[in-house]
Amino acid sequence: xxxxxxxxxxxxxxxxxxxxxxxDVSLTVAAGEFxxxxxxxxxxxxxxxxxxxxxxxxDRGQVLVDGTPVTGPDPSxxxxxxxxxxxxxxxxLGNVEFGLRxxxxxxxxxxxxxxxxxxxxxxxxxxxxxxxxxxxGMRQRVAIARALALQPAVLLxxxxxxxxxxxxxxxxxxxxxxIWELARxxxxxxxxxxxxxxxxxxxxxxxSSRPSQLRDVERISLPRPRHAEDPVLLAHQHRILGxxxxxxxxxxxxxxGETVHFPEAQHETPPERSPGMHI
Amino acid sequence: xxxxxxxxxxxxxxxxxxFLLGLxxxxxxxxxxxxxxxxxxxxxGGSLSDPAFQTALAGSARxxxxxxxxxxxxxxxxxxxxxxxxxxxxxxxxxxxxxHAIPGAAWVPLAILWFGMTERAVVFTILLxxxxxxxxxxxxxxxxxxxxxxxxxxxxxxxxxxxFWFVVVPxxxxxxxxxxxxxxxxxxxxxxxxELLTSVSGLGxxxxxxxxxxxxxxxxxxxxxxxxxxVAVDGLIFKRLEHAVRVRWGLA
Ligand SMILES: Nc1ncnc2c1ncn2[C@@H]1O[C@H](COP(=O)(O)OP(=O)(O)OP(=O)(O)O)[C@@H](O)[C@H]1O
Ligand SMILES: [Mg+2]
Numbered sequence: 001x002x003x004x005x006x007x008x009x010x011x012x013x014x015x016x017x018x019x020x021x022x023x024d025v026s027l028t029v030a031a032g033e034f035x036x037x038x039x040x041x042x043x044x045x046x047x048x049x050x051x052x053x054x055x056x057x058x059d060r061g062q063v064l065v066d067g068t069p070v071t072g073p074d075p076s077x078x079x080x081x082x083x084x085x086x087x088x089x090x091x092x093l094g095n096v097e098f099g100l101r102x103x104x105x106x107x108x109x110x111x112x113x114x115x116x117x118x119x120x121x122x123x124x125x126x127x128x129x130x131x132x133x134x135x136x137g138m139r140q141r142v143a144i145a146r147a148l149a150l151q152p153a154v155l156l157x158x159x160x161x162x163x164x165x166x167x168x169x170x171x172x173x174x175x176x177x178x179i180w181e182l183a184r185x186x187x188x189x190x191x192x193x194x195x196x197x198x199x200x201x202x203x204x205x206x207x208s209s210r211p212s213q214l215r216d217v218e219r220i221s222l223p224r225p226r227h228a229e230d231p232v233l234l235a236h237q238h239r240i241l242g243x244x245x246x247x248x249x250x251x252x253x254x255x256x257g258e259t260v261h262f263p264e265a266q267h268e269t270p271p272e273r274s275p276g277m278h279i
Numbered sequence: 280x281x282x283x284x285x286x287x288x289x290x291x292x293x294x295x296x297x298f299l300l301g302l303x304x305x306x307x308x309x310x311x312x313x314x315x316x317x318x319x320x321x322x323x324g325g326s327l328s329d330p331a332f333q334t335a336l337a338g339s340a341r342x343x344x345x346x347x348x349x350x351x352x353x354x355x356x357x358x359x360x361x362x363x364x365x366x367x368x369x370x371x372x373x374x375x376x377x378x379h380a381i382p383g384a385a386w387v388p389l390a391i392l393w394f395g396m397t398e399r400a401v402v403f404t405i406l407l408x409x410x411x412x413x414x415x416x417x418x419x420x421x422x423x424x425x426x427x428x429x430x431x432x433x434x435x436x437x438x439x440x441x442x443f444w445f446v447v448v449p450x451x452x453x454x455x456x457x458x459x460x461x462x463x464x465x466x467x468x469x470x471x472x473x474e475l476l477t478s479v480s481g482l483g484x485x486x487x488x489x490x491x492x493x494x495x496x497x498x499x500x501x502x503x504x505x506x507x508x509x510v511a512v513d514g515l516i517f518k519r520l521e522h523a524v525r526v527r528w529g530l531a
Binding site (some may be wrong): 050053055072073074075077078079081083085086087088089090098099101102103130131132146150 | 427428430431432433434435436437441445446449450452526527528529
């Protein structure tokens with residue numbers, strides 16, 4: 001399935017006035033493509049995910065799936081939310097089975113499928129636990145398994161690995177790539193981590209600070225698995241970080257006021273912004 | 280965070296009880312007409328082993344069970360309807376709040392008018408005295424599905440009846456359980472008021488009878504029993520249930 005935003009505007013009411021979040025955003029995720037979105041905090045990345053999922057409507061413009069306007073949420077477009085959003089009254093297994101149950105899968109089948117995906121996120125030993133008994137990272141992995149188990153045509157992932165340690169993140173990144181190469185879902189993946197974005201995606205969109213516009217698209221045609229030290233990859237990362245650096249300073253100026261002074265922006269290879277750094 | 284050792288938390292209720300008993304005993308020493316705790320305890324023991332009194336207690340228990348079962352069915356049922364169907368909300372929503380605003384005892388005159396001095400009148404009093412809070416809490420619970428939970432459920436394909444059954448109902452459960460716990464307290468008071476005024480044989484009616492004889496020690500013994508049953512059922516059943524649900528739902 002192809003997902004597309006066409007000239008989308010979105011604002012939210014805030015304390016009596018209106019906050020413009022997305023300003024004329026157009027982006028396309030082709031069927032079977034892996035696309036990442038990076039951008040400064042508060043720029044509207046989650047909002048883009050919610051629009052694609054059909055949980056929010058654009059003020060202007062269109063959100064299209066295979067050319068048809070999105071009218072509401074649908075299990076063919078599964079979301080891994082930024083906060084895991086598990087059902088607290090269900091066990092880990094119950095959470096992963098939930099979507100399968102809604103799809104009407106029979107008991108034995110959905111159990112088997114749920115266990116398969118829980119193995120994938122290394123939570124086989126916690127199937128009977130309740131969400132409140134898990135760490136933040138474990139909860140996030142349950143949410144990932146819950147979405148993957150539905151084997152959706154479109155996967156919308158909102159910083160799914162942000163709460164994980166580097167080791168676990170690397171393992172899950174590889175598993176996500178394996179699933180993607182096998183089943184070829186369309187993946188739209190929001191992240192703060194530039195190295196993660198360049199390691200995974202076919203294309204990386206870079207968003208500006210609010211009101212958000214897209215500043216850059218990097219097409220990364222390197223084969224996977226990609227090597228962290230590959231100079232082409234590093235060049236992509238440096239370009240992205242250059243754009244982001246400017247935007248992040250804008251955000252900080254806005255939030256902290258003019259009392260804070262920044263050193264001259266260095267857009268070549270800023271030493272304090274190594275590619276793996278979270279923005 | 281609790282800094283005192285565990286033993287202290289276990290002792291605290293016992294200490295409170297010991298303190299109150301001491302105070303009571305002191306009052307009895309200083310005021311000759313005031314019965315001592317031991318005397319009241321002895322009277323209570325005597326009553327509890329009296330078969331006639333046991334029959335009266337069993338009658339109270341039966342009415343409470345029937346009344347409470349009706350409270351659950353009517354309270355949860357109407358609460359769901361009010362929360363779910365706008366038309367029912369318009370017709371019954373404020374009615375539920377109004378019912379909830381009337382103390383149980385205030386229903387007794389109407390109950391007697393309709394059902395006479397019968398057991399039905401007492402059950403009616405419990406129902407009207409306690410169903411309101413269950414309706415109000417159930418209604419509130421099913422309206423307030425957290426947005427994040429709602430969104431997750433929708434993207435996982437939950438809609439219609441399944442959404443209601445697998446998401447709205449469990450999301451509302453903590454509130455409903457809270458309503459049921461309060462309903463026990465309201466219902467128990469309504470039972471006493473109903474029995475007191477209708478003279479249907481039971482604990483409330485016994486209380487009324489001893490009040491007329493002026494036997495202070497008897498009166499205190501029955502009031503103590505009413506309080507003990509109220510606290511015991513709440514502590515052994517409802518408090519535990521509520522705590523278990525809150526823990527499971529990640530609220531405690
Ligand atoms: N439902 C809402 N009501 C009001 N304002 C909202 C709502 N959702 C988002 N916003 C506002 O829109 C802006 C963008 O929010 P969004 O969550 O999309 O940012 P984000 O890019 O995902 O940020 P982060 O990287 O911190 O997750 C924020 O200023 C936020 O306050
Ligand atoms: Mg976000």
